[in-house]
Amino acid sequence: MTRNSTRRLATVGAGALSVAALLAAVPGSSAVSAGRPGGAEPVVAQAAKGKPRPDARHVVLAVHGGAGTALKRENTTPAQEKAYRDGLADALRAGGKVLDDGGTSVAAVEAAVRSLEDNPLFNAGKGAVFNEDAGHELDASIMRGSDLAAGAVAGVRNVRNPVSAARLVMEKTKHVLLAGEGADDFAARNGLQTVTQDYYWTEKRWQELLKAKGQQKGSGETLTQGTVGAVAVDAKRDLAAATSTGGMTNKMAGRVGDSPVVGAGTYAKNGTVAASATGAGEVFLRGAATATLSNLIEFGGANLAEAAYEVLVERLPELGGTGGVIALDAHGVFDAPHSSEGMLHGYLTEDGRTVTKIFADETPANS
Numbered sequence: 001m002t003r004n005s006t007r008r009l010a011t012v013g014a015g016a017l018s019v020a021a022l023l024a025a026v027p028g029s030s031a032v033s034a035g036r037p038g039g040a041e042p043v044v045a046q047a048a049k050g051k052p053r054p055d056a057r058h059v060v061l062a063v064h065g066g067a068g069t070a071l072k073r074e075n076t077t078p079a080q081e082k083a084y085r086d087g088l089a090d091a092l093r094a095g096g097k098v099l100d101d102g103g104t105s106v107a108a109v110e111a112a113v114r115s116l117e118d119n120p121l122f123n124a125g126k127g128a129v130f131n132e133d134a135g136h137e138l139d140a141s142i143m144r145g146s147d148l149a150a151g152a153v154a155g156v157r158n159v160r161n162p163v164s165a166a167r168l169v170m171e172k173t174k175h176v177l178l179a180g181e182g183a184d185d186f187a188a189r190n191g192l193q194t195v196t197q198d199y200y201w202t203e204k205r206w207q208e209l210l211k212a213k214g215q216q217k218g219s220g221e222t223l224t225q226g227t228v229g230a231v232a233v234d235a236k237r238d239l240a241a242a243t244s245t246g247g248m249t250n251k252m253a254g255r256v257g258d259s260p261v262v263g264a265g266t267y268a269k270n271g272t273v274a275a276s277a278t279g280a281g282e283v284f285l286r287g288a289a290t291a292t293l294s295n296l297i298e299f300g301g302a303n304l305a306e307a308a309y310e311v312l313v314e315r316l317p318e319l320g321g322t323g324g325v326i327a328l329d330a331h332g333v334f335d336a337p338h339s340s341e342g343m344l345h346g347y348l349t350e351d352g353r354t355v356t357k358i359f360a361d362e363t364p365a366n367s
Contacts, residue, residue: 052309052337058350059334060099061232063091063112065122065344067278067324071358083121085356088346091115095232096348105232105240105274106144106167112230113140113163113242120202124228125161128200128246130209133253136200138246139260140166141177145239145268145330150176152260153183160193163244166260168192177260200246212250227259229266229276231328239274239330241266241290248281257281263291270330272297273304279316279323279340287316293327304328305335312337313366341365 065088071081095112099105117125128136140162141152151170154177159165165187169178178186188194227245234240243266245259258265258281265281267290268274275290284290289311296307308327316323317339324338326345336345342363346356357363 052305052335054305054333054335056334056347056349056355058332059328059347060234060332060350061092061095061108061112061230062326062328062334062336062347063088063095063116063228063230063345064276064278064324064326064336065116065228067322067338067340067343071342071344071360073359073361076359081358084344084358085346087116087119087121088344088356088358089354090119091228091230092346092348092354095230096352099232099234102235104236105234105238106142108232108234109230109240109242110142110163110167112232113228113244114161116228116230117161117163117244120204122228123205123246124244125246126200127202127205129205129249129251131247131251131253131255134209135253136197136246137251137253137255138162138200138244139256140242140244141260141262141266142166142170142242143240143262143266143268143274144170145241145270145274146236148269150262150266152177152262152266153187154179154256154260155254156180156183156187157197158184158194159187160195160199163242164192166242166244176262179256205246205249208249227265227276227278229259229278229326231268231274231276231326233274233328233330233332237270237330239268239270239328241268241274241276243276243278245281258284258289261285263288265290267291267294269294269298273307273327273329275308275325275327277323277325278343279338280321283316283319283321284323287311287319289316289323290325293325304333305337308335308337313339336363337367338363339366 091112094115095108098108116122120127137155139154143150151166153165229243231241243259264285265277272294293307293311296302322339324343326336342360
């Protein structure tokens, strides 16, 4: 999986993807190499049988910016569209550079998620939502597929980049999850940048809190819910996944969702899948969403697209919540099913093509 680090990254929307998907299904086309790993069935064959099919192949890195109310073209200015697409593309570029330089999938997903945590458009790090006490409590996790090593932090209040704190937990402690003040102190002792609570503040999130508390009327919609995340496969075919979140607007102080819980919001196992979830955290916890996805592949004989669809579209809504997942296997097969109205996400292919999807018509629900 050697890629030229000087190649040009082209950012495109879903229109270009549909052409690429058709090419990928044509035997002998430039989009497919004979004998290349990536799933036994061509895309067209799966579609003809009515089976769920993957969104893309030959993917090395993917990110999401949250599932929930989707952006609609008629209500989105060109500047807003550019900002969201650029935010996703910047994260892909950050993680892609790590892979280009020979870095691990763990380092790539950390770099991608850090980029999203630093972008106030998304609900993680800068721009995280407020809890009921008008404070910020952030969660994150990271997992390495080669040996199932994992690290996570929950309820941190002073770490600029929680995903990096999660990686430190994985690599420097015998634990998996640290919470609250202990996690903040651990991150600071190990040299991570700390911030005061006002760093996370944005006017948009403040207005969302006021609206949630009924103090201000308005018709504005929250564009993202829950999380940001990334999945990657490196040159050694090792998988990794990471997830980071500010949680839910007006959540109870001390509430922890699925994002820092291995097997719920994040999972990576080389033989099956790397997955990062977003949506109704309590439902993803109860449904053990990402672990179930992996288990359906390992023990149920499902392929990646079938397993992801079953969990996100068929199982979780029955538990009373919606959301989405980005899922990637070691051969570059990628899928992003969701039962929510939309999910902001994007991916990077082996040949350096960047695709971003932000509008509802690019990511139809239950797909």
